[in-house]
Amino acid sequence: MSTTSAPIDVDRARAETRGCEGMAHLNHAGSSLMPIPVADALIGWQREEEFRGGYETVDRYQDKLENFYDATARLLNCGRDEVAFIENATRAWDMAFYALDLGPGDRILTTESEYGSNMIAYLHRAKHTGCEVAIVPNDSHGQIDVAALDRMVDERVKLISISHVPTGGGLVNPAAAVGKVARRHGVPYLLDACQSAGQIPLDVREIGCDFLSATGRKYLRGPRGTGFLYVRGDWIERLDPPLLDQHAAELINEREYVMRGDARRFENWECHFAGKAALGVAIDYALGWGVEAIRDRVQPLAQTLRDRLATVDGVEVLDEGAEKCGIVTFRKAGEEADAIKRRLKAHRINVSVSGDSGARVGYDRRGIGTAVRASVHYITLEREIDDLVRALGTAG
Ligand SMILES: Cc1ncc(COP(=O)(O)O)c(C=O)c1O
Known part of the structure; x- marks a missing residue:
């Protein structure tokens, strides 16, 4: 916000x-184009790594990394524990999408203007699980027809997934109206906000989405190689990420591990730390x-x-x-x-x-x-x- x-x-x-x-x-x-405070944060972090060492820089500037979560929580009106730092919007989106349980006959509803990587992921999972993808028609404005969406939801539908602003046009899909349909039917809702973050206010409570992904380099004016995922609190413990490492989970003994209880279970341990600190600065700058x-x-x-x-x-x-x-x-x-x-x-x-x-x-x-x-x-x-x-x- x-x-x-x-x-x-x-x-x-x-x-x-x-x-x-x-x-x-x-x-x-x-x-x-990165604004000066963002570029300086990015380059400054890398200078610190050059002279101090990468691990030592993390130890010294932990607060700048933690700031990323606070800034993103303010941007989205969510909790800091509901945010994961991920290297781009596609992978952020994937971490939620591939964690969802889909089986034969289950349906995913999406839009005509859906992003190509997302379509590929739907088809990929359809091939491997037998789930189906159905495209909701557009209304006369060329955006998702929310009434048609409402009619298409039945017991087979296990996910509503749309791009807020598609890659190839100025269209803004009515994300909150879609959220109302998803809530009414109790269907999980994944919003790709890659191109809206930083140019359109995003309030996940108002939108009613369960998951939201975005990138740093576009309208947020952050560095390349940065992005994030929001996962609504009550979903986190129910989702089994498609990939885990020892940051996302802890190895207890040779037979057991426990996953983190916050959205960082979707993150990698090794990441673009300079970018993470600078993305926090970029989000604060946009909010400024x-x-x-x-x-x-x-x-x-x-x-x-x-x-x-x-x-x-x-x-x-x-x-x-x-x-x-x-x-x-x-x-x-x-x-x-x-x-x-x-x-x-x-x-x-x-x-x-x-x-x-x-x-x-x-x-x-x-x-x-x-x-x-x-x-x-x-x-x-x-x-x-x-x-x-x-x-x-x-x-x-
Ligand atoms: C609608 C949409 N979603 C996702 C992406 C992918 O973002 P990234 O390149 O950060 O993975 C893009 C990139 O252009 C996009 O336009």
Whole structure:
């Protein structure tokens, strides 16, 4: 939960971001730019390791590692014992998903815009356990049809699992409405918040999810190789993680071990300690601005970009959803997304391309091959949006 909602001081935010001068970084959904306190925490930790030793650095700065749990608990409105540090969103998600008991005939309900790695995991488990995956149709806004979801839940359904913000578009799925359905039917609910964390307020009690995964490097502006998993307290003891080590469990004798009682049973012992400390700083930094304030700056900026793009000849904006976020996807007649990305790069504008297996299900259903993904954050300037639109309008 955010601590303030005063409007963002963009000048200060940019002054605290060394990377933002000299290029228009419109790839925050790929990997954002770390602010100075985050980069300094990361590099400072690694300097300590260089001069002091890795174990000694952990001993000395244990409080900075513990801060990660407190910061994440504030971000999500959960308990610090409900949080695990994991190296990325995919593995965080996997640790919950692969711990769930699924058998022949059990059903997983997901969305048309589900992330590719998650789809692969559903199919993987379907192959090995005989469970089934069913895709809930979209409503007229292109987001999950919550009424259809409600109708599809029956005694076979053992999991509802959705991406809050899909990889290939600005759509925000109605996570809390899905949570109400899950609660009403008593079905576990896994939310992939990889692309919403840091740009949309996340309150796990309000959303009603049982598990939530996210990454550090995107809208939270943390380092690469960082992520986390939230597991609701009353689930922790009931879940048997797919992998255990001697941090997640303790070996009692040659025949027995006991698992930890908190969400750290989903963690590894060896991890990116510098990243863990720096992710705590990044989350505190985001909370310092306030996630509501971030959303209130990001959403109108992204809408400005969509509106401006729609005026460029041959450009089609592809974002769906009743609520949209900082991610803007589009294609241009006669020019491939990869070529556009390269051309914008020559203008010092960073964007990415969507359409590989990450967005496969939704894009195939909509007849989209690839799309350009431009993603704004609160440090984005309207001037940078103008630059992108101008560069796009010039002959390809
Ligand atoms: C919706 C969604 N979920 C999960 C992921 C995976 O995140 P990570 O690369 O941190 O594993 C992504 C990455 O783009 C994503 O867009």
